[in-house]
Amino acid sequence: MLTMKHINKTFYLNSPDRRTILKNFSLSLKEGEFISVIGSNGAGKSTLFNLIAGSILPDSGKITLDNKDITFLSEHKRAVWIGRIFQDPSKGTAPNLTVEENLAIAYMRSKKSHLLKGITKKDKAFLRERISCLGMGLENRMNTKIGLLSGGQRQAVTLTMATLVKPKLLLLDEHTAALDPVTAEKITELTQSIVSSEHITTMMITHNLTTAIKTGSRLLMMDEGKIAVDIKGEEHSKLTVSNLLERFSQNTKKNLNSDRMLLQYD
Amino acid sequence: MSFIAFLGAIELGLVYTLPAFGIFISFRILNIPDLTADGSFVLGAAVSAVLTAAGHPVAGLAAGITAGAAAGLITAILQTKCGIAPILSGILTMTGLYTINLLVMGGRANMPLLNNETVFTLSAALFGDIFYKLELLLFIVTLIFVLYYLFFKTQLGLSIRATGDNEDMVRASSIDTDSTKMVAFAISNATIALSGALVAQMQQSADINMGAGLIVIGLASLIIGDAIIKNKTITRGLLSVIAGAVLYRLLIALILTTNLAPSYLKLISALVVAIAIATPTMKKKFELKKLQKKEASLC
Ligand SMILES: Nc1ncnc2c1ncn2[C@@H]1O[C@H](COP(=O)(O)OP(=O)(O)O)[C@@H](O)[C@H]1O
Numbered sequence: 001m002l003t004m005k006h007i008n009k010t011f012y013l014n015s016p017d018r019r020t021i022l023k024n025f026s027l028s029l030k031e032g033e034f035i036s037v038i039g040s041n042g043a044g045k046s047t048l049f050n051l052i053a054g055s056i057l058p059d060s061g062k063i064t065l066d067n068k069d070i071t072f073l074s075e076h077k078r079a080v081w082i083g084r085i086f087q088d089p090s091k092g093t094a095p096n097l098t099v100e101e102n103l104a105i106a107y108m109r110s111k112k113s114h115l116l117k118g119i120t121k122k123d124k125a126f127l128r129e130r131i132s133c134l135g136m137g138l139e140n141r142m143n144t145k146i147g148l149l150s151g152g153q154r155q156a157v158t159l160t161m162a163t164l165v166k167p168k169l170l171l172l173d174e175h176t177a178a179l180d181p182v183t184a185e186k187i188t189e190l191t192q193s194i195v196s197s198e199h200i201t202t203m204m205i206t207h208n209l210t211t212a213i214k215t216g217s218r219l220l221m222m223d224e225g226k227i228a229v230d231i232k233g234e235e236h237s238k239l240t241v242s243n244l245l246e247r248f249s250q251n252t253k254k255n256l257n258s259d260r261m262l263l264q265y266d
Numbered sequence: 267m268s269f270i271a272f273l274g275a276i277e278l279g280l281v282y283t284l285p286a287f288g289i290f291i292s293f294r295i296l297n298i299p300d301l302t303a304d305g306s307f308v309l310g311a312a313v314s315a316v317l318t319a320a321g322h323p324v325a326g327l328a329a330g331i332t333a334g335a336a337a338g339l340i341t342a343i344l345q346t347k348c349g350i351a352p353i354l355s356g357i358l359t360m361t362g363l364y365t366i367n368l369l370v371m372g373g374r375a376n377m378p379l380l381n382n383e384t385v386f387t388l389s390a391a392l393f394g395d396i397f398y399k400l401e402l403l404l405f406i407v408t409l410i411f412v413l414y415y416l417f418f419k420t421q422l423g424l425s426i427r428a429t430g431d432n433e434d435m436v437r438a439s440s441i442d443t444d445s446t447k448m449v450a451f452a453i454s455n456a457t458i459a460l461s462g463a464l465v466a467q468m469q470q471s472a473d474i475n476m477g478a479g480l481i482v483i484g485l486a487s488l489i490i491g492d493a494i495i496k497n498k499t500i501t502r503g504l505l506s507v508i509a510g511a512v513l514y515r516l517l518i519a520l521i522l523t524t525n526l527a528p529s530y531l532k533l534i535s536a537l538v539v540a541i542a543i544a545t546p547t548m549k550k551k552f553e554l555k556k557l558q559k560k561e562a563s564l565c
Pocket residue numbers: 011012021039040041042043044045046047048
């Protein structure tokens with residue numbers, strides 16, 4: 001469904017500070033796959049997501065989504081099909097708007113034509129029902145400004161917003177990293193339950209090796225803008241931390257335990 | 267203060283509520299300072315004066331609104347499509363408008379409207395009392411208030427509010443923030459130009475310099491409004507703007523009852539705005555100093 005072919009991305013292209021992040025990068029996703037993406041800081045994971053979502057454009061290469069060329073399509077146009085959540089809970093919501101208003105804006109992805117219509121009673125009931133699925137009692141706080149909610153609550157609302165209208169692809173960029181462990185666990189569970197019940201093709205960046213191995217159907221390990229390890233299918237279901245580290249060392253001739261990797265596992 | 271002066275102040279407060287509404291959209295809702303206002307106000311006045319002189323005062327208001335919307339659109343395009351910083355975009359449009367406004371008024375810096383039919387003479391004929399200006403202005407301000415109220419509840423209005431709050435989130439919802447900004451700037455400057463159009467007919471003249479300081483006056487109204495009504499919602503925000511604009515004019519009228527020359531008014535307005543905006547920061551600094559002194563005296 002998503003393919004990236006021969007993508008190159010260099011920042012500060014025409015200056016002495018030029019930094020090549022992705023070099024001849026190719027990747028292909030199947031419908032319904034849940035991919036965990038892991039890799040050291042600066043490996044280019046967020047850059048990869050930025051390219052897919054259209055926040056930045058590649059220097060060369062081609063990106064297609066369901067056979068449609070989206071390489072140079074503007075960010076907001078792709079957003080119809082691509083849902084995205086960031087690490088920072090304040091990034092996904094408008095703090096001075098209420099929970100209901102935030103949801104209503106996300107809901108507009110489904111019906112573009114009624115720009116001069118307000119939120120109808122039916123919409124309100126639908127949004128309320130969807131938010132009650134989170135099991136956090138937020139359906140009773142629909143008229144609260146979202147900036148007053150906790151980071152975990154906001155991230156949960158963002159998750160609902162990103163999946164309110166089913167996206168073709170969901171991009172999660174360390175979306176639990178800023179939360180306390182208990183809340184992070186809760187959001188991870190919610191993510192899994194929504195993604196599996198709606199069959200959403202998902203890519204999730206995480207810093208936690210255990211989470212990466214436990215979650216999803218495929219694991220990508222990135223290093224210096226390249227895919228160092230790509231594990232799926234049968235092999236994925238038998239994956240352990242130690243044989244992942246082994247695979248990484250084999251492929252990159254590097255030792256993953258060096259502390260610049262900054263990966264955690266428990 | 268005489269009754270006539272009081273009435274005049276209320277009338278001015280109402281007619282200058284409209285530019286404050288416009289500034290509320292740019293400065294408060296979008297969080298983008300728009301300096302087009304000084305120019306689009308005069309544009310509205312110039313267009314309105316020309317049509318009023320030709321015998322079409324109502325068309326003058328409509329044309330003023332349209333011209334103002336176009337001016338706002340240009341500023342928004344400079345910002346979004348041409349990548350010019352918001353403040354500079356506004357300054358460029360405002361500067362360009364100076365020439366346009368002169369051209370509209372046939373190359374003159376001032377255009378008197380003596381003995382012409384205006385929307386106010388129409389109102390006087392309709393109501394037949396001394397409150398005809400107040401009544402017409404109340405009607406218009408209420409109408410704009412209701413239109414704003416309804417508009418900001420629509421999906422487009424909601425998107426504009428969210429654009430000022432978190433652009434990334436709006437784009438993530440597949441809404442083009444360039445478009446929401448264009449609509450918002452057009453509405454903002456249309457409202458400001460409507461005020462200019464009304465003022466020209468009310469004072470029976472349009473003048474190339476009548477927009478000078480408009481933004482400061484608008485901001486002063488917003489700040490005074492904030493002090494009276496905590497504006498947590500759009501509705502309360504707009505109500506506070508009306509209260510602020512009227513109170514500002516009453517304060518000015520009070521100051522004028524002393525023997526202060528009217529030329530001091532702009533300086534006073536600028537000081538009021540500067541002090542009001544600086545106060546929270548100053549307070550913090552002052553408290554920090556006090557704390558530091560206390561710590562120092564402890565050891
Ligand atoms: N917009 C940008 N401009 C310049 N450099 C960038 C930009 N975005 C990312 N980079 C650089 O690209 C490298 C990869 O960053 P990123 O993709 O965020 O890594 P990761 O998410 O894997 O930690 C980093 O060195 C970062 O400094």
